[in-house]
Amino acid sequence: MLWIWHRLWRQATPGKQTSNEHALLITTRLEANIDYLKKTFGQSEDLVIREIELPGNKLALVYLETLIDRDVVQRDILRSLLALQAVSLPGDEAKFSRLIRARLTIGDLQEERLWSKIIAGLLDGKAVLIVEGYNRCLLLSIEGWEKRPVEEPVNEVSIRGPREGFAENLATNISLIRRRLRTPELRFESMNLGRRTHTKVVICYLEGLVLRGILEELRRRLQRIDIDGILESGYIEELIEDAPHSPFPQLNRTERPDKLVADLLEGRIAVLTDGTPFALILPGSLVSQLHAPDDYYERWPLSIGVRLFRFLGIFIALLLPSLYVALTTFHQEMIPTPLAISIAAQRELVPYPAVVEALIMQVLFEILIEAGIRLPRAIGPAISIVGALVIGEAAVRAGLMSAAMVIVIAATAIASFTIPTFGLSQAVRMLRLPMVFLAGFLGLLGIFAGLLVILIHLVSLRSFGEPYLSPLAPFIWEAQKDLVVRVPWWAMLWRPVLTGWRDLRRIKPGLHPFITARDKNARDELETQLGEGNGKSVTGRKKRRKKMGKLARKR
Amino acid sequence: MVSKAGSNYFLYVTLGLVALLMALFLSGCWDRREINELAFLSSMAVDLAGEQRLLTYEFVRPGATGGGERGGGGTLPHRQATLRSGRGETLISACRQITTGLPRRVYLAHTNAVLVGEEMARQGLRELLDFIDRHPELRRTTLILLTRGPAREVLIKAQGDIETTLGKEISGLRKWVQSSGYGFIPNVNDVFFDLTNGAGTTVLPVLELSPQPFPPLIGTGASSSSGGSLETGGTTGRVEEPRTVRTVRLNGAGLFYHDKLVEWLDKDQARGWAWVRNKVRRAVLALRCQENNTKVAVDITEAHAEVSVDMQGGQLRGKIKLRVEGELLEQQCNLDFTREEAIKSLESQMAAQITAEISSALNQAKMVGTDVFGFGSALHRQQPELWRQLQGRWNEEFKKLPVTINVEAKLRRTGMTGRPWQPGAR
Numbered sequence: 001m002l003w004i005w006h007r008l009w010r011q012a013t014p015g016k017q018t019s020n021e022h023a024l025l026i027t028t029r030l031e032a033n034i035d036y037l038k039k040t041f042g043q044s045e046d047l048v049i050r051e052i053e054l055p056g057n058k059l060a061l062v063y064l065e066t067l068i069d070r071d072v073v074q075r076d077i078l079r080s081l082l083a084l085q086a087v088s089l090p091g092d093e094a095k096f097s098r099l100i101r102a103r104l105t106i107g108d109l110q111e112e113r114l115w116s117k118i119i120a121g122l123l124d125g126k127a128v129l130i131v132e133g134y135n136r137c138l139l140l141s142i143e144g145w146e147k148r149p150v151e152e153p154v155n156e157v158s159i160r161g162p163r164e165g166f167a168e169n170l171a172t173n174i175s176l177i178r179r180r181l182r183t184p185e186l187r188f189e190s191m192n193l194g195r196r197t198h199t200k201v202v203i204c205y206l207e208g209l210v211l212r213g214i215l216e217e218l219r220r221r222l223q224r225i226d227i228d229g230i231l232e233s234g235y236i237e238e239l240i241e242d243a244p245h246s247p248f249p250q251l252n253r254t255e256r257p258d259k260l261v262a263d264l265l266e267g268r269i270a271v272l273t274d275g276t277p278f279a280l281i282l283p284g285s286l287v288s289q290l291h292a293p294d295d296y297y298e299r300w301p302l303s304i305g306v307r308l309f310r311f312l313g314i315f316i317a318l319l320l321p322s323l324y325v326a327l328t329t330f331h332q333e334m335i336p337t338p339l340a341i342s343i344a345a346q347r348e349l350v351p352y353p354a355v356v357e358a359l360i361m362q363v364l365f366e367i368l369i370e371a372g373i374r375l376p377r378a379i380g381p382a383i384s385i386v387g388a389l390v391i392g393e394a395a396v397r398a399g400l401m402s403a404a405m406v407i408v409i410a411a412t413a414i415a416s417f418t419i420p421t422f423g424l425s426q427a428v429r430m431l432r433l434p435m436v437f438l439a440g441f442l443g444l445l446g447i448f449a450g451l452l453v454i455l456i457h458l459v460s461l462r463s464f465g466e467p468y469l470s471p472l473a474p475f476i477w478e479a480q481k482d483l484v485v486r487v488p489w490w491a492m493l494w495r496p497v498l499t500g501w502r503d504l505r506r507i508k509p510g511l512h513p514f515i516t517a518r519d520k521n522a523r524d525e526l527e528t529q530l531g532e533g534n535g536k537s538v539t540g541r542k543k544r545r546k547k548m549g550k551l552a553r554k555r
Numbered sequence: 556m557v558s559k560a561g562s563n564y565f566l567y568v569t570l571g572l573v574a575l576l577m578a579l580f581l582s583g584c585w586d587r588r589e590i591n592e593l594a595f596l597s598s599m600a601v602d603l604a605g606e607q608r609l610l611t612y613e614f615v616r617p618g619a620t621g622g623g624e625r626g627g628g629g630t631l632p633h634r635q636a637t638l639r640s641g642r643g644e645t646l647i648s649a650c651r652q653i654t655t656g657l658p659r660r661v662y663l664a665h666t667n668a669v670l671v672g673e674e675m676a677r678q679g680l681r682e683l684l685d686f687i688d689r690h691p692e693l694r695r696t697t698l699i700l701l702t703r704g705p706a707r708e709v710l711i712k713a714q715g716d717i718e719t720t721l722g723k724e725i726s727g728l729r730k731w732v733q734s735s736g737y738g739f740i741p742n743v744n745d746v747f748f749d750l751t752n753g754a755g756t757t758v759l760p761v762l763e764l765s766p767q768p769f770p771p772l773i774g775t776g777a778s779s780s781s782g783g784s785l786e787t788g789g790t791t792g793r794v795e796e797p798r799t800v801r802t803v804r805l806n807g808a809g810l811f812y813h814d815k816l817v818e819w820l821d822k823d824q825a826r827g828w829a830w831v832r833n834k835v836r837r838a839v840l841a842l843r844c845q846e847n848n849t850k851v852a853v854d855i856t857e858a859h860a861e862v863s864v865d866m867q868g869g870q871l872r873g874k875i876k877l878r879v880e881g882e883l884l885e886q887q888c889n890l891d892f893t894r895e896e897a898i899k900s901l902e903s904q905m906a907a908q909i910t911a912e913i914s915s916a917l918n919q920a921k922m923v924g925t926d927v928f929g930f931g932s933a934l935h936r937q938q939p940e941l942w943r944q945l946q947g948r949w950n951e952e953f954k955k956l957p958v959t960i961n962v963e964a965k966l967r968r969t970g971m972t973g974r975p976w977q978p979g980a981r
Contacts, residue, residue, distance in 0.1 A: 328590040333664035333692065340590065340665060345617035347591035354589060443587075 024115045030058055030132035037062055052081055058132035067125035069144025076105045108141035153255040155422055160297045165255045166277035170200055173272050176257040197229040200274040209267040209502055214464050218269055233273040233280050242462050247430050249423035250463040252281040252289055259293050267500035283466035287483055292420040300488040307484055313418030317428050322439035322447050324408045325354045330443030349399035355440025361409045362433055364391055466498050594659035597722030600706035601683055602672035604642055610649040611640040611707040615720055635719040646686045663692040667722030669699045672706035676816035687743050695744040698725055701759040701809045712764055713803045736826045736838025738805035753946055754931030757811045765804045812925040820919055827916030831860050831875055831928045842904045844888035852885035853905055864934040873930045873958035883969040893973045898966050905964035913960050924950035
């Protein structure tokens with residue numbers, strides 16, 4: 001059925017529309033131009049056509065009032081235009097244009113003749129100034145609309161680190177990135193996607209680091225998109241990813257500018273979409289989705305521990321219910337005796353097999369999560385209490401569930417939230433159910449079969465050329481410094497090899513804050529700074545300290 | 556690219572998935588067994604009944620353990636176990652006979668202990684060990700013990716004091732009994748290990764019933780208002796007649812030559828044997844103080860024995876060298892044990908008592924020629940050629956082997972105080 005649908009869909013989709021309609025040029029007659037605009041936009045409430053009579057000339061200012069800043073229209077355009085009344089307007093095109101440019105106090109203005117461009121400009125929030133007798137018009141940038149201010153990212157919370165998150169407005173997001181990367185190397189390439197929405201999509205990268213091939217491939221994949229609307233970066237993600245049927249997200253998403261900048265610094269590319277705070281980062285990998293920004297900001301020994309728990313968390317989230325089912329229905333000899341007897345006692349009154357119990361709990365839990373997301377914020381706590389009470393307490397009391405199963409599901413739920421990216425945690429949640437099935441039918445054998453299938457899938461995945469399990473599955477020794485272990489910054493000498501090989505060196509060697517005698521680089525550095533004589537005195541001081549230490553020990 | 560190849564691909568994938576699903580569901584789950592459909596075996600007793608084997612199983616009743624809320628106060632904590640027994644020509648047929656009367660699947664993987672009856676032990680452990688080794692569920696870590704008389708007596712009559720099943724009680728005993736020095740509990744693997752040694756001997760501890768009064772002290776357990784389940788309840792304010800609870804304890808051991816029980820060791824002899832085989836973790840020696848019949852208690856904190864054999868003038872001699880360290884823990888007399896000569900005399904007493912225990916056990920073993928002390932393996936290590944000659948008649952050789960016992964005792968500490976406390980003295 002799926003493939004029939006596929007074929008129908010492909011046949012029904014028309015090719016790219018290349019109509020000549022918008023290749024028309026603007027005419028010299030103001031009336032005709034205004035008529036054309038009125039015809040194009042129809043009875044739109046917010047289309048404002050303000051005609052201005054100047055002594056020798058007729059002008060019209062056209063804009064969509066919902067997209068522009070009214071103050072600017074009042075203060076900067078109308079006032080300047082009305083001031084022109086005093087000046088005699090030259091008939092010459094070039095002179096007129098120069099005059100207007102000189103008088104209008106608008107920063108960004110450009111001349112345009114093509115209707116398609118003019119209409120696109122209007123829809124972008126620009127005002128169009130049309131003059132009787134001239135076959136071109138001026139586009140004035142006076143965009144201004146309601147924006148959400150920069151707020152703390154909701155889904156990617158961190159304890160230490162900047163509190164700014166992306167907003168819906170593309171310009172704001174770009175400014176957030178620019179402010180963090182003050183280098184001319186930072187590039188933004190813009191394109192419009194969506195036949196009807198004309199959504200602005202920006203590719204963002206660092207010129208000196210980015211791999212040309214990946215960039216070219218990304219451009220190619222983006223240009224091939226022909227869709228009528230793009231409302232979220234998810235549309236783009238699904239249209240450009242490598243394995244469209246995989247449950248695993250192959251592009252990293254983030255709403256944190258600091259995370260995005262860190263990825264840019266590793267030679268990755270970001271795709272920003274207007275209208276959504278979620279940016280895409282590519283090439284993505286599984287391991288990088290298990291890393292949180294905190295790991296790099298917090299002290300490194302601690303972040304190693306935290307990462308270990310997170311890696312453990314993903315396994316618990318994927319396997320704990322299925323392991324429980326497998327052990328209690330097939331391999332009871334693997335459970336320690338007191339625990340086995342205790343579980344047996346708890347299950348004494350439960351009317352169905354452990355698989356069914358696990359599936360019911362699992363489904364209930366998924367529903368609870370979904371309900372929690374959709375709930376109006378005000379009744380959220382109430383429902384969560386009811387959910388916790390019903391599932392946790394009453395179900396056990398009523399003998400519908402065993403307490404052990406409730407604990408297992410609860411532990412699984414909590415563990416699945418240790419995964420920092422929501423996409424990956426969803427993938428794990430999705431895979432958990434079939435794993436429980438397999439465990440219920442085949443026990444540990446089923447679990448390992450399932451794991452093997454997942455592993456084969458993961459190993460065969462690629463995201464823009466980078467293997468999905470990249471520092472693990474093609475094992476890269478160099479990258480182990482930032483896998484489970486996060487080495488301190490002074491030891492993070494190289495960029496990730498796969499994406500950052502154009503400029504591998506990240507940090508100067510020998511920045512270890514405690515300078516040992518063996519650390520030759522550091523000592524040389526110190527000596528050149530202090531001069532040769534001072535360098536000797538440093539070693540002398542060290543010797544003296546040693547002697548004093550000995551004395552102290554004798555005493 | 557879409558039409559033909561794509562459709563086939565999807566068709567094949569769908570067919571494959573359907574086939575896989577059918578394989579999953581049609582085969583059923585042949586060895587699926589819910590954990591609450593199992594009867595967990597906690598311990599079993601193996602006896603001979605004439606020509607037949609008599610198996611008695613003690614199952615855990617999980618429903619009873621899981622509740623958590625049990626009667627408090629002075630009620631007799633009863634076993635949460637069910638006993639079943641069956642008989643048959645072989646052990647496994649006896650086992651299957653039990654299943655004819657059991658609504659759950661017999662599950663042996665969590666068996667804690669096996670009790671072997673005296674008659675069975677005299678006939679030989681071979682078939683039992685074979686059964687345990689061959690059965691896919693039974694483990695070699697199962698504990699194995701001996702009883703005087705039929706094992707099923709102990710299993711049936713033993714009443715719970717603390718633990719819910721006898722098996723649990725035995726595995727608890729194994730952990731803590733070594734601190735008395737009198738007991739040790741081997742598992743099946745240890746027995747295999749011992750019996751495959753050249754000497755082919757082993758020692759199994761004896762579990763016996765020991766009736767205890769309950770409640771232990773009159774007047775403490777009488778609060779029947781809280782427990783309420785005693786039959787004599789209701790007579791408020793009165794102390795109930797103490798009843799007897801049959802608990803179990805370790806007492807002595809049995810000597811095995813090859814797989815057959817040949818001789819018993821009593822409690823002290825068992826400790827004598829344990830000294831030599833390094834099975835004593837801690838032990839208390841009650842020694843004489845110089846004054847009128849008072850005693851001093853020494854707690855042995857470390858004991859290490861070495862067994863060796865050497866040739867002296869064509870004559871084999873066994874040697875047991877034991878080093879113990881102790882701590883003074885109790886004193887009934889006024890002797891000052893911070894003085895060196897007092898310590899010295901105490902140390903020689905320690906050595907003497909331990910030597911007596913060892914030689915008593917040694918004599919018992921020599922009588923029946925079962926080398927449970929490891930002289931045989933010592934000889935095997937030291938003089939392999941000689942061992943190969945003597946191996947066949949080692950039990951006879953052992954009977955006439957002269958053994959010197961050398962105990963080196965040290966008193967390291969005198970507890971938390973030095974001189975004994977006396978009223979009126981500072």
